[in-house]
Amino acid sequence: MLDNLAAFFSSGSNIVFFVFALFAIGGAIFMISFTKVVHMVVAIASSFISLAGLYVLLNAEFLAFVQVLVYAGAISILMIFGIMMTQHKGEEEEPKRMAHQVLLVLGTLGLFGIIFYAVQSVEFPTSDVEPVADNTLEIGKLLFNQYVIPFELVSVLLTVAFIGAIVLAKREED
Template sequence: MLNNLADFFSSGSNLVFFFFAILAIGGAIFMLSFTRVIHMVLALALTFLSLAGLYVLLEAEFVAFVQVLIYAGAISILMIFGIMMTKHQGEEEEPRRPLHSILTAVGALALFGILFYAIQQATFPTAGGFEPGEDNTLEIGKLLFNVHVIPFELMSVLLTVAFIGAIVIAKREEE
């Protein structure tokens, strides 16, 4: 059982995968456990960036770039602006429940133990014959602007109409 673990950590790409996976899981846990909204957004941005690192390991550079540009950049900044523009009342503290925290920790450790055991006992098939494309971004661009150009344009019109509708609704509520 530990031989599989030693083999796993002997590869550099597996170590980088483990690092990004721990960051993604840690960011998600921090996002759920923080009480201040701005700290939650920063933890969510950490999760988004670590997912982009995982996409780079999978040789999906375009998806990683979009992850950083849209999610880690635009969505996180949009959430921060939303927090800054809204009025927040004094945050009330939840009562401490030590038994609840202990049971949650025991349940999480049991889940990770079961998953660790199941992964160690599993035999995974090797990927045979799969070669990634020479330039993934070029292939996505060809598909997007040749084969799927009509759905792409319809989506842009739909997003523009939704944006204008959101502005109209916001102006009505303001008055």
């Protein structure tokens, strides 16, 4: 098992994958651990950017660009606007319990160990599929030919959700 670990870290792309994966998981953990909403937004934005880095490693540059543009940019800004439009009262933080912290760390390490062992012991099948030279062109063809109706329905749904969020925020003001 340690031979697999040494072989894994012998490649530069695997080391970059490990760093991006750590930042993605760390951002998600910090997102649910922080109590201040602005800190949560920064943590989830770092997780989004790390996922974009993982997309680049998978040669999906278009998805990485969309991930940074839509999620790291637009969703984070939308969260910050939501924070600014709503009222937040200063609430007292609950006292931290050391036993819960220790159990959390032990559980996380145990889960990581189980997942690491499972991934190391599995033989992944290889495929002879050749990657497409221009994946952005292929995504565009699929999106605007085969999946044009779901694409338009999602855009209408997002517009209605945004208008609903504005109406709800205006009601809170009154």
